[in-house]
Amino acid sequence: MSLSPFHLAIPVYDLPGARRFYGEVFGLEEGRSSSQWVDFNFYGHQLVIHQQPKTAAQDSVHSNPVDGHDVPVPHFGIILGWEQWEALAERLKSFGVSFVIEPYVRFKGQVGEQATMFLFDPCGNALEFKAFKDMSQIFAK
Template identity: 45%
Template sequence: MTPFHLAFRIDDIESTRAFYGGLLDCQTGRETGNWIDFDFFGHQISAHIGPRPDTILQTLVGGIEVPLAHFGAVLPWETWQALAERLTDRGAEFVITPQVRFAGEPGEQGTFFVRDPSGNALEFKAFRNAASMFDATTTAGAQS
């Protein structure tokens, strides 16, 4: 697997460090006064201080309104379940609670959404059949 890099906007370093480093258990990388890197499940994410957008857009996926702008990680099923339980136990506020979408279909997946302290939406998902993640024959709209 080749890691990806994603840069995104945040309000401040300390609340971001607490969320990604503390709540999600991501290792902290390099940082300055206005950005900080994390090892996000094997990928490099860079959080940069900047202004908040005026509007949060939504889109429909599997009959559920989800944040249009979001990022996240596709995890093994057991890892996804353990993360959902850990966040629940730590009192995380879910945008969309842990659930299974497209049950019994080729694109069956567990998913949940949370927001970081800066309002960025994150989706964590797991496919029941990992090989179906990029399968064009899976349910229309299964990808998000």
Template identity: 45%
Template sequence: MTTPFHLAFPVRDVEEARQFYGGILGCPEGRSAATWVDFNLYGHQIVAHLVRGYNAAASHNAVDGDPVPVPHFGAALTVDEFHSLAERLKWTMFFHDPSGNALEFKAMTNPDNLFAKYTVTD
């Protein structure tokens, strides 16, 4: 097993984040305070921090010919985990949380490719 990562990110509303990350994505909630809340995202700690008036900017970069939102975060899942999440969401696997943060969930048929070194040429 790899070492879990920790990611803190801004949200415009803590309760809204709870509903999205806990309710929709199914991330178990950990510690919390009035202005932040921890979630377990597939074994990694993500922390939603209140930033009043926050809304992520809509910017994109071309990756393999597709417009990918920047910034974004998510998880590289097993194929079964990916399909299970896709069935629950019925959405594209790039989506935004209520604060405009972009998340990506992807399936890896060969998980070793996640950190493979190569250069993409346009």
């Protein structure tokens, strides 16, 4: 499957803190930047953090129940290969990242088996990172 890179711009009220988080904690390569925004290579996609005053959505989190967990909404993320997901989970733990939903495996041993984890960046943007044992199951019903 060939994918086109997506572009996502998100608000951050602490540009230096968010820059450190995405650059150092995640290890993302930085692209162009200004005093108001920074581009990152988000696993082949363009993620841009934009300086903006704190929003109401960043002050209070909405969540929906999924498999006994409170999943923050909205959220964004990426689907990684299984080993890449495991390595990222270990990297984030080594940086002392606090998870909203700790890394775990859903549907273990079943069709659609997937690993997932949720966390917030320093400015309250929710992220989810997933991996599927069988990538052909991403859109399965």
